[in-house]
Each structure stands twice: as structure tokens, then as C-alpha cells.
Amino acid sequence: LQAKPLAGHTVLMTAGPTYEPIDPVRGITNISSGKMGYALARALALAGAKVQLISGPVALPVPYGVERIDVQTAREMHQAVMQRVGQARIFIGVAAVADFRPLDVAADKIKKTGDGLTLNLTRNPDILAEVASLPAAPFCVGFAAESQNLDTYASGKLQAKRLQLVVGNLVQDGMGGDTNQVVLFDAAGSHPLPRASKTEVATGIVAHLAKMLEV
Numbered sequence: 001l002q003a004k005p006l007a008g009h010t011v012l013m014t015a016g017p018t019y020e021p022i023d024p025v026r027g028i029t030n031i032s033s034g035k036m037g038y039a040l041a042r043a044l045a046l047a048g049a050k051v052q053l054i055s056g057p058v059a060l061p062v063p064y065g066v067e068r069i070d071v072q073t074a075r076e077m078h079q080a081v082m083q084r085v086g087q088a089r090i091f092i093g094v095a096a097v098a099d100f101r102p103l104d105v106a107a108d109k110i111k112k113t114g115d116g117l118t119l120n121l122t123r124n125p126d127i128l129a130e131v132a133s134l135p136a137a138p139f140c141v142g143f144a145a146e147s148q149n150l151d152t153y154a155s156g157k158l159q160a161k162r163l164q165l166v167v168g169n170l171v172q173d174g175m176g177g178d179t180n181q182v183v184l185f186d187a188a189g190s191h192p193l194p195r196a197s198k199t200e201v202a203t204g205i206v207a208h209l210a211k212m213l214e215v
């Protein structure tokens with residue numbers, strides 16, 4: 001086994017949640033802790049890759065040898081990715097990007113004037129789909145967080161977004177916690193990994209990735 005199988009590879013990746021402001025003190029986010037993405041960034045760096053990690057707001061230290069770029073919103077994440085993707089050989093989307101954001105961000109704290117409040121939401125850019133459809137697209141790895149029918153949805157994403165690899169996980173398994181159980185989907189089929197710590201799962205994903213890149 002080669003000690004640094006990804007030496008010479010540049011990886012651009014996203015991790016964590018995004019935060020979409022509603023007003024100066026409130027926003028929409030999700031329960032992604034960033035642990036899976038940070039574990040993967042660390043494993044990639046250990047395998048010799050040069051890693052740039054575009055990170056939403058998380059409470060985690062920067063893994064050794066990884067360059068972290070902090071962002072809050074999906075649009076900031078999108079911009080940070082697009083600025084750097086030209087130099088990347090591999091793109092990995094681990095972030096739980098908000099699909100929608102409030103259409104208008106209130107300049108002042110919203111007061112409770114009525115019995116209810118309606119928020120108008122608008123679509124955020126799909127970063128992974130945009131990267132995968134670039135004319136000189138890098139090798140693209142997507143994550144799929146599903147609450148049911150993992151096989152159907154995750155393998156569907158492989159084809160729909162034209163990705164080389166999809167890492168599927170059930171949200172009730174992996175989101176927020178320290179362990180995860182994933183299934184890898186590529187053109188050759190599906191490859192389940194055993195439930196393990198996110199560090200071990202990350203090592204398994206990197207081993208699979210290194211094998212795919214060997215040829």
C-alpha cells in the first residue's frame with residue numbers, strides 16, 4: 001500500500017452547514033456539525049493531498065495541513081468554490097448547503113407584530129451541480145443525505161449530477177454525531193462501508209477514492 005496515495009492531488013471541498021440570515025440576529029441553518037467533512041479533509045491531507053476546505057460555521061479546529069476558508073451563506077460558499085475550482089483536480093461536496101434562503105434579509109430585528117410571520121424563500125445555487133457541469137470539471141464526489149430509500153436517491157444523484165462518486169448516508173445515522181454508516185456509489189455499483197467513527201469512515205472513503213484515481 002502506497003503511504004501517500006494522493007500526493008500531488010489538489011482537493012477543493014465543502015463542509016458544515018450554511019447559515020442564511022433572516023434578520024441581524026436570526027437565520028436558517030441545519031444540524032450538520034462539520035465532523036464528517038473535517039474528518040475527510042484530515043484523511044485526504046494525511047494521504048498527501050493539498051486540501052482547501054470551504055467551511056460553513058462549525059466549532060471544529062482546522063485539521064493539520066488543511067487550508068480552511070470560512071463562509072456563512074450558500075452564496076458565499078458558491079463564490080469561494082468558483083474562485084478556486086480551476087486549480088482543483090478533485091471536488092468533494094460534504095456541506096449541507098441550504099437549498100433555500102430568505103428572499104429579503106430584514107435590516108432590523110423583526111418585531112412580533114402579528115400572530116404569524118411568513119418568510120419568502122428563494123433557491124440557492126447548487127454548487128456541486130454547477131461544478132460537475134463545468135467544461136473542465138474536476139473529479140466530482142457528492143454526498144447524499146437521505147432520510148429513506150438511500151440506494152435509489154443516492155445512485156440517482158450519481159447520474160443526475162454526472163458525478164464520479166456519491167457517498168450516501170442516512171441523516172438519522174450520520175448528521176451531527178461522531179459515527180457514520182455510508183454506502184459508496186460509483187459506475188461499478190454500490191460499496192457499503194461498516195458503521196464506524198467518522199475518522200475511520202473518512203479513511204475508507206479516501207482508500208476507495210485513491211483506487212478510483214489509480215487508473
Ligand code: PMT
Binds near residue numbers: 032096097124143
Ligand atoms: O457535518 P456532520 O454532522 O458530520 O454530518 C455529515 C453530513 C450528514 C452532513 C454529510 O455526511 C452529508 O451527507 N453531506 C451532504 C448533505 C446534503 O446536503 O446532501 P444533499 O443530498 O442535500 O446534497 C447533495 C450534494 O449536493 C452534497 O454533496 C451537497 O454538498 C451538494 N449541494 C447541495 C445543495 C446545494 N445548494 N449545493 C451543493 O453543493
